[in-house]
Amino acid sequence: MNRPAQGDSVIIAVLALVLAGAMGTFTVFAAEQAVDTNGQLQDPGLQTRFERITKDLRCLVCQNESIADSNADLAVDLRQQVREMLVAGKSDDSIFDFMTNRYGEFVRFNPPVEPKTLLIWGAPFMMLVLGGVIVYRVVRHRSRMSLDDGPASGP
Amino acid sequence: MWKFLLPFAAFVGLVVLFAFGLNPSRDIHALPSPLIGKPAPAFALTDVLDPSRAVSNAALNGQVYVLNVWATWCVPCREEHEALLAISRQHVVPIIGLNWKDQRERAKQWLEQLGNPYQAVAFDADGRTAIEWGVYGAPETYLVDRQGRVIFKFISPMTQQIWDREFLPRIAAARRGGA
Numbered sequence: 001m002n003r004p005a006q007g008d009s010v011i012i013a014v015l016a017l018v019l020a021g022a023m024g025t026f027t028v029f030a031a032e033q034a035v036d037t038n039g040q041l042q043d044p045g046l047q048t049r050f051e052r053i054t055k056d057l058r059c060l061v062c063q064n065e066s067i068a069d070s071n072a073d074l075a076v077d078l079r080q081q082v083r084e085m086l087v088a089g090k091s092d093d094s095i096f097d098f099m100t101n102r103y104g105e106f107v108r109f110n111p112p113v114e115p116k117t118l119l120i121w122g123a124p125f126m127m128l129v130l131g132g133v134i135v136y137r138v139v140r141h142r143s144r145m146s147l148d149d150g151p152a153s154g155p
Numbered sequence: 156m157w158k159f160l161l162p163f164a165a166f167v168g169l170v171v172l173f174a175f176g177l178n179p180s181r182d183i184h185a186l187p188s189p190l191i192g193k194p195a196p197a198f199a200l201t202d203v204l205d206p207s208r209a210v211s212n213a214a215l216n217g218q219v220y221v222l223n224v225w226a227t228w229c230v231p232c233r234e235e236h237e238a239l240l241a242i243s244r245q246h247v248v249p250i251i252g253l254n255w256k257d258q259r260e261r262a263k264q265w266l267e268q269l270g271n272p273y274q275a276v277a278f279d280a281d282g283r284t285a286i287e288w289g290v291y292g293a294p295e296t297y298l299v300d301r302q303g304r305v306i307f308k309f310i311s312p313m314t315q316q317i318w319d320r321e322f323l324p325r326i327a328a329a330r331r332g333g334a
Binding site for chain 1: 186282287
């Protein structure tokens with residue numbers, strides 16, 4: 001043991017944290033909003049909701065884009081659908097229900113936390129805890145080693 | 156003991172994960188339709204070939220039928236057209252077309268030139284009916300049972316093999332089932 005044990009564990013800890021972070025908050029920075037030829041909604045409150053809802057709905061033609069970002073025909077139609085439902089006074093939940101009833105949970109970028117989506121939401125935290133346990137064990141192991149078999153007993 | 160068991164368990168876990176995740180026959184773009192087992196969304200549209208003729212799935216209640224979503228702008232739809240014609244000649248179940256976001260004249264022309272496998276072709280110009288059915292790409296083919304429930308959805312061009320393998324057994328089962 002020539003290198004100080006502490007250095008290794010710091011590197012491992014950093015790697016574990018980076019990994020956990022990458023898994024937890026994998027964010028795709030999407031291109032700017034698609035050009036929407038239908039214009040803004042009259043009511044600014046509705047427009048804000050419209051933007052938030054369409055950002056959370058996946059365009060199923062180009063699966064990594066939201067319907068807010070996509071210019072695919074289907075995205076244009078679905079935006080129109082959302083717009084009309086908002087004007088008709090539908091709640092956000094009923095709009096999301098409308099979409100998931102037809103296209104499945106996959107249509108939502110932020111699926112609600114419920115028993116069947118628990119794994120998706122819980123996995124990053126599980127990774128973090130797992131990484132933490134591993135780091136803790138390695139650090140404890142190494143620090144004990146450096147105490148027990150110090151320079152005197154080392155090879 | 157743990158020193159051996161833990162990595163081994165992790166290894167087995169990874170093998171299971173990869174066997175599922177890297178399976179080449181699994182289509183990662185395939186989405187299970189939430190419509191399966193649910194009542195087919197009702198539609199009442201006009202026929203592509205005759206605007207004065209109504210096409211609705213209410214008229215088909217009590218029958219097992221197939222709904223095929225297509226459009227003239229859809230290249231794979233042309234690819235499956237021959238197979239659909241052959242299947243329609245076998246007269247197993249009525250095949251209803253859903254012409255999705257298309258132009259009537261073009262759709263007419265397509266059917267006149269390539270042949271018409273459909274008993275009726277609903278004209279869904281604004282795509283509303285397609286949204287109700289959860290259509291996200293043509294061609295898509297749905298199978299509806301006698302009670303009017305969607306029992307199967309197939310995305311991709313139809314072929315005779317797929318028809319024989321995926322549709323015929325389900326049609327037979329649907330006929331045996333609901334009397």
